[in-house]
Amino acid sequence: MxxxxxxxxxxxxxxxxxxxxxxxxxxTAWFKSSSKSHSSENSPEGVTVLVAAHNEFQNLKTLIPKLFEQDYPKYDVMIVNDRSTDRTKRLLEEMMEKYPRLRSVTVKYTPNHVTAKKFALTLGIKVAKNDVILLTDADCIPSSDQWIRKMTAPVREEGKTFSIGFSGYQEKSGILNRWIQFETLLTALFYLSFGLWKAPFMGVGRNLCYRKSFFMEAKAFKGFWHLEGGDDDLFVNTYATGKNTGMVIDPEATTTSIPKETWKEYLVQKKRHLHAGKYYRGxxxxxxxxxxxxxxxxxxxxxxxxxxxxxxxxxxxxxxxxxxxxxxxxxxxxxxxxxxxxxxxxxxxxxxxxxxxxxxxxxxxxxxxxxxxxxxxxx
Structure with missing residues (x-):
């Protein structure tokens, strides 16, 4: 027996x-990209790249110049300064003089009934100039100057509401980094593969695009304001469908983040990510x-x-x-x-x-x- x-x-x-x-x-593993090339007209729809940042002075110092290297004719960058106590405000003032398409809004406090990042993102989206919103984090770097064009193409050109891409981590030596590479890619195999199967269920806020008009119509993060995390995967899980969501699998359309250096930092991060999973649809x-x-x-x-x-x-x-x-x-x-x-x-x-x-x-x-x-x- x-x-x-x-x-x-x-x-x-x-x-x-x-x-x-x-x-x-x-x-995903044997994905074949479409032969359709993305439009390169001189006047495509405008895009707002949105970053919520809390005490991210060093990362923003690196990220902002990289964002303005993008080969896309009509976009601006919105940095939400979320209650920062470092030199973020001064940096943004200096950078806005150098980059006219850089904008900033400051969060001075967070209401008791909402969580910090969701409030920061909502404020940034509300004041965004363009309807197409491309989200990333302060510690992320686009993989190429085609990032905006390719990540937003399903929303701009194909009538999709969501565009979901891959976001990886810098490759370094050590057991922890190899584990991070493994777990990140396994997670991507889940959400990219099911998305390609017309059954999307999550995305990552480090590389995610959707329309401001849809966000406002959905009343932002209604139903999970009180939850830490979920501003990306829960939002996608609630509203993404096989018809309104496009998957972008292209090395030029990814972002790369700074990986955690210690197991303690990593486990704290993953606990936050996994916690949101219990609120997914059955x-x-x-x-x-x-x-x-x-x-x-x-x-x-x-x-x-x-x-x-x-x-x-x-x-x-x-x-x-x-x-x-x-x-x-x-x-x-x-x-x-x-x-x-x-x-x-x-x-x-x-x-x-x-x-x-x-x-x-x-x-x-x-x-x-x-x-x-x-x-x-x-x-």
Whole structure:
């Protein structure tokens, strides 16, 4: 009975994982871009690049000049100075003299009934000059001077309400950075692949575009003002559909952020991100939950069978299970490598097969802690 149960768990895990890896994640890993070129007319629709910043002096000093290197004829940049106590205000005053299309609005306090970042973003969107809003964070850098043109194309040219892109992290040495690369790409495989399957359920605020008119019509973040986080994924989860959302998979349309340097900082960040997940629609929770459950079944069943056949010296069965695990690891490696090239232009080192095993602990432990957490904060 015990052997049958192990085979059952292992078999269910193999089948469901195969569907996710080949059918769903394969949409991103083996994505073929459309031959349609984006319009390059001299008078396209205007775009406002929006950044909410709290004590981001150093990052803004780097970001603002980069934003004004964009090859797009009609755009401005709005920086929301959210209660900063560093030199952000002085920097913005100096930068606005240098860059006429740079604008700023200051948040002096946050009302008690709303969370800081949502209030800052709402204020910035309300005063934005253009209807097309392109969001990023202060610690992000566009991957090319085509970022605005390509990220906003589905909204400007195809009549979409949302445009969702990839945002990665700088590649550095060390175990933490390789884990960050792995987890970031796995998350992207979820939201990009389901988006390509006309079932979008999240996006990242580091690289997200939507219309101001829709935002105002939806009454901003109505229903989750009180939640830390969710200004990106919950907003998309609530309103994005297969018809009104476009996915942008292009190395020139990404942004790159500064990764956390310590495990403590990283876990605090991820706890905030995962906490928002419990407010997703039921069917969207199932998309992630079914993958994670089948992932656990695969590893629990597989390891159990290895111990059973190893102790019983049934080497043919032992090698058969090993072979299946190795084949899946090779598939994981191939998908992550290909998806990295599609989204970032190069194969970022992530130790995908190894980190795939440790994801078992990461998801179930940190996910449970994040689900129950009450001390979530932005800054």
């Amino acid at each position: 015990g052997l049958f149960l192990l085979w059952l768990l292992f078999g269910i895990g193999i089948v469901i994982q195969g569907v996710y890896l080949l059918v769903i994640f394969g949409r 069917e969207d929770k199932q998309k992630i939950g079914l993958y994670s459950l089948s992932h656990a079944l695969f590893w629990i069943g597989g390891i159990g069978l290895l111990f059973y056949f190893g102790f019983g010296k049934q080497w043919e069965h032992f090698l058969a299970v090993c072979g299946i695990i190795v084949l899946r690891s090779l598939l994981i490696w191939s998908i992550f490598r290909s998806a990295s090239v599609k989204t970032q232009g190069n194969a970022v080192s992530s130790n995908a097969p190894v980190n795939d095993f440790f994801y078992l602990v990461y998801f179930w432990v940190l996910g449970t802690v994040s689900h129950q957490a009450k001390d979530i904060k932005w800054k």
